[in-house]
Amino acid sequence: MKFAIALFSAAHAPSSRRALLFAQAALAGGHEIVRLFFYQDGVYNASDAVVTPQDERDLPKQWRAFITEQQLDGVVCIAAALRRGVLNDEEAKRYQREAVAVSAPWELSGLGQLHDAVQDADRLICFGGA
Amino acid sequence: MPTLHVLSHSPFGDERLTSCLRLLGAADALLLCGDATYALQAGTAPFEALNTRRVKLFVLAEDAEARAVQVPDWAEAVDYPAFVDLSIHHDKVNTWL
Amino acid sequence: MAKSLLIISRQSPWSGPGAREALDIVLAGGAFDLPIGLLFLDDGVLQLAAGQNAKALQQKDLSANLQALPMFGVEELFYCADSASQRGLANLSLDEAQPLAAEHITALIDRYDQVITL
Numbered sequence: 296m297k298f299a300i301a302l303f304s305a306a307h308a309p310s311s312r313r314a315l316l317f318a319q320a321a322l323a324g325g326h327e328i329v330r331l332f333f334y335q336d337g338v339y340n341a342s343d344a345v346v347t348p349q350d351e352r353d354l355p356k357q358w359r360a361f362i363t364e365q366q367l368d369g370v371v372c373i374a375a376a377l378r379r380g381v382l383n384d385e386e387a388k389r390y391q392r393e394a395v396a397v398s399a400p401w402e403l404s405g406l407g408q409l410h411d412a413v414q415d416a417d418r419l420i421c422f423g424g425a
Numbered sequence: 426m427p428t429l430h431v432l433s434h435s436p437f438g439d440e441r442l443t444s445c446l447r448l449l450g451a452a453d454a455l456l457l458c459g460d461a462t463y464a465l466q467a468g469t470a471p472f473e474a475l476n477t478r479r480v481k482l483f484v485l486a487e488d489a490e491a492r493a494v495q496v497p498d499w500a501e502a503v504d505y506p507a508f509v510d511l512s513i514h515h516d517k518v519n520t521w522l
Numbered sequence: 523m524a525k526s527l528l529i530i531s532r533q534s535p536w537s538g539p540g541a542r543e544a545l546d547i548v549l550a551g552g553a554f555d556l557p558i559g560l561l562f563l564d565d566g567v568l569q570l571a572a573g574q575n576a577k578a579l580q581q582k583d584l585s586a587n588l589q590a591l592p593m594f595g596v597e598e599l600f601y602c603a604d605s606a607s608q609r610g611l612a613n614l615s616l617d618e619a620q621p622l623a624a625e626h627i628t629a630l631i632d633r634y635d636q637v638i639t640l
Binding site for chain 2: 420
């Protein structure tokens with residue numbers, strides 16, 4: 296079964312941890328993840344600028360490791376990311392900002408990538424809110 | 426074409442559960458996770474609403490355990506692999522973000 | 523055949539970027555000629571209130587974008603009749619949106635391949 300997973304909440308929200316555990320369970324069950332799409336506050340999961348207290352679960356770090364190890368497609372909505380100050384090198388240059396918060400394996404792209412994933416997948420699973 | 430509805434907000438002071446129950450089809454199921462598991466606090470209005478409707482009900486086990494919420498015998502506690510299976514056995518998953 | 527997607531928009535237009543970001547998903551789907559529907563539910567129906575004035579809050583006018591939906595190829599527009607009456611909404615700004623009772627919303631969700639409620 297092919298899953299598209301979309302995350303709408305920040306790294307510190309319980310739903311972000313839930314999304315990661317679901318994604319890990321899906322792969323462990325022999326399923327495929329066609330894309331992870333990060334929208335609204337979900338873009339914060341891709342931010343290198345998040346510093347998690349040492350005794351807490353570091354979601355941005357865990358997402359990065361998961362996406363890298365499993366060679367997944369981790370796409371961050373560019374419009375949502377710009378609005379929230381989560382820029383990659385290219386966008387920081389374009390808007391003359393100092394802060395670069397997103398790098399590979401993350402990719403900034405448009406909402407078309409969400410629709411594309413929905414078309415490609417058998418199921419769209421969204422996580423967000425509380 | 427059954428839908429798995431997923432709720433994660435506390436039912437107290439939030440209208441997602443009420444709206445969801447209004448739209449829930451006969452073949453649909455409901456998965457409570459996060460603070461939505463508080464809907465299973467015995468004796469509360471959300472608990473009675475779920476019990477009366479006899480909704481096909483699932484609860485993310487870790488969330489119920491963390492909150493000391495007792496899972497009644499008419500609901501089924503699931504782990505992540507079972508959550509994945511539920512999403513496959515329903516035609517779509519509607520998460521109330 | 524392309525998979526259909528129903529967006530259920532539940533946020534008021536003045537509660538932050540939520541309503542606009544829901545609409546952006548719809549507009550992007552329309553731009554790709556995908557079968558996409560939009561249902562306004564709960565506080566989301568407040569996006570349809572007539573006579574709103576975005577200028578009072580120095581904001582962009584969401585209503586204008588909603589009016590343009592049919593031009594962007596999004597013609598499946600619905601709102602929850604119960605949500606509208608609970609909120610005392612009589613005059614709606616979007617003529618194309620059809621009111622739906624709860625049981626028809628269940629049927630609507632059934633008809634679409636995937637759904638996002640935000």
